[in-house]
Amino acid sequence: MMIHMDPNIASKPTKLPKPHKGISLYWKRDVIYCTVRHEKQPHVFCTGTSVPKEAAKFAMQKSAELRTGTAMQAKQGIRMGELFEDYLASLRRAERAKGQDKGITLVTEKYSYRAASLIKCHLSELANLKPEQITSDRISGMEDRKTEEGYSLATINGIKRTLNAVLSLGRKTFVMANGRRVPKVDRNIVFDIAIDTKAEERLARTGTVPDDAYEKLMAVLPDWFQAFFAAAMHTGMRPKEIRAIRPEQMDWEAKMIHLRTGETKNGEARVVPMSDELYTILRDWDAQTKREFPGVRPATFFHKNGKRVPGYRMAWERALIKTGYAVPVLNPDGTPKMAISWQKTRRGKPVTPYQLRRKIWKHTILFYDARRTLVTKLDQLGLQEKDIMRAAGHKTSKMSRRYNQSKESAKLMQAAVNGTATVPTPSVPVKVVVGWKAELKELKEAFEDGLLPEDLYKIEAAKVMAARR
8 A cells, every 4th residue: 555655744643633523643653544443343443644744634535435335234235133123122221111120120020131032042043034024925824833842822922022123123213324314124125924812712721719728728838938929918919019029119008009110010110908807817928028037037028948939849839739630641552751850959059050851830720820710700809900900900901801701701702703892881989978079079079080970970060959958
């Protein structure tokens, strides 16, 4: 390369100009080099000249080439791996906005962690492909492989929902190319990702925990698990929500549990009432905790040996085996099917990995059946659907009815499937009130909640005003 030397420069200047932020010039022997920072990465170039003005012009051209080249590469050569990273970053931002990165909520329970695990296990094979290469044939082939590997329909639908969300976000995310904003994923590309939601609803679990099974399980569960399971049965809280409860969230006077913002599934705070039976169980557990830890109390109300409740799968399986609610999975020849797991520690000390064979059990009762049990019992007690949704933390009536296993809910679901559902005739809520002002207040609340149409509200209000004393 020919190096241009200016004969008018007798010696190198002690200080070179700075053309732009992120660009620096420096001498190397008798030539000026430039360092251009782009996307937090330094790029070093030889300007080929010793004239500061020409070196500055060269550096500005390289900076423009880097910006344009990155934009064009994002436009023409975007890969699914980059879209996966954008999707996970958006989930983390949403978690920070809801406050799920604060407090004691474990990072392994975040939705971004679950989504990252799903992408790593099932969608990593698509990382080097372009979005336009995600065809229906490729998705169908992946679905067939997952089915042969034994994955459930709910898992397969979850994979396709995540892929659909990633591509949809790519259409909404813009980059600069040739001076204009363009989406990372071309909006003209049609993605055929069919999700069989009806089949998933038909195969959805409908099990509940009978009263006799609850008593048997409570008799064999360890003490730390008894309070945990009782809280799930009587309140319908999710395991994640129960594990995050602190002692100060227990309102013993009002018999309420205050779930904080960011520590529920939807990130919203919720107040959960305690029944008399649950109040007694939790009071005993609180007294036991104070006796065992007279000094500094554990950070969480539910704990095991002073530490937050860990994974409870093995303790739950042992209880099911003792009570007969777990049956062994058999081979075609009638022998028990065995699983091979790897154990790296024994009694807390590291040992040489070895194969550990154990039976595979099928659970007839799941821990999550406690939520279906609560929703079903509340419906049988005659509570309104909006109150049941508020207690269980459901956002839609469809999900609440999916959890509800009562006969009345089954009739509503069947009518919705057949298209014969009818709108019930609105009626005035029956409440014991004192005074005409209280009656008017109840009628107004019913009208604002949508339980009374406007014409019926006016008629009832006129009757109250006419009969007032």
